[in-house]
Amino acid sequence: MRRNVVIGNWKMNGSVASVTTLVKKIIARGFGEKADCFLCPSFVHVKLVSDILNNSSSNIELGAQDLSEQIEGAFTGEVSGEMLSDLGAGLVLVGHSERRQRFDEKNYLVAEKYKAARAVGLIPVLCVGETQIERENGETEKVVGQQLRVIVEECGSELMKGSIVAYEPIWAIGTGLTATPEQAQAVHGFLRETLSECSSALADETRLIYGGSVKADNATQLFEQRDIDGALIGGASLDAEQFLSIWESAER
Numbered sequence: 001m002r003r004n005v006v007i008g009n010w011k012m013n014g015s016v017a018s019v020t021t022l023v024k025k026i027i028a029r030g031f032g033e034k035a036d037c038f039l040c041p042s043f044v045h046v047k048l049v050s051d052i053l054n055n056s057s058s059n060i061e062l063g064a065q066d067l068s069e070q071i072e073g074a075f076t077g078e079v080s081g082e083m084l085s086d087l088g089a090g091l092v093l094v095g096h097s098e099r100r101q102r103f104d105e106k107n108y109l110v111a112e113k114y115k116a117a118r119a120v121g122l123i124p125v126l127c128v129g130e131t132q133i134e135r136e137n138g139e140t141e142k143v144v145g146q147q148l149r150v151i152v153e154e155c156g157s158e159l160m161k162g163s164i165v166a167y168e169p170i171w172a173i174g175t176g177l178t179a180t181p182e183q184a185q186a187v188h189g190f191l192r193e194t195l196s197e198c199s200s201a202l203a204d205e206t207r208l209i210y211g212g213s214v215k216a217d218n219a220t221q222l223f224e225q226r227d228i229d230g231a232l233i234g235g236a237s238l239d240a241e242q243f244l245s246i247w248e249s250a251e252r
């Protein structure tokens, strides 16, 4: 039985003051009996959030938005998996579409980052998704299938175990457009089928989550879909009420 998971991706947002307020509000009303919750602040706020979570009895966990594929050394501006893990992070996003598009991260680099996360015990959240044009051209399965297969082939089924795959259609990110529950389910079903090419146990166990304008008012319908095991939430995760409401939906 897969446990639902909600992950807040705060992207490049927040100040010490606003992040402190946001975490405290989420902790104050946190759930967590049936669904896990991770918060992914920007790198500079990771320590702050880590300290607040450690000083509470909350079961909310810490994550990060990216990591270096390198272990350590002369890589100015980069942050290693070890550094994140040292601060208490349990999870890290890899291959977010904003990294792929704006920073030109290719599949091979995403695979290296995936391995770097695994090497230090971080749960990688592999993000996949198609553009509007690719969807219109009927290439959704081809694109997300390739993004997933590259990692499975590079890393092998052992390293895939316990990871999370996030389907985030690029046309739905920050646009207010959400994939319909049926559209999202279709792609999630396809991703699970793709994982089953590797092993049926892997397909059964892997949590597949949806991201792209998830809000309090569309979360329940998404979570009702058979192959949707939670959400990766951008904008709505910056609002404690919205985020808590989505988490509450994932608890059902």
Ligand code: 13P
Binding pocket: 009, 096, 168, 172, 173, 174, 175, 176, 211, 212, 213, 214, 232, 233, 234, 235, 236
């Ligand atoms: P929005 O929820 O703002 O559309 O962002 C989704 C996302 O990119 C989460 O990683």
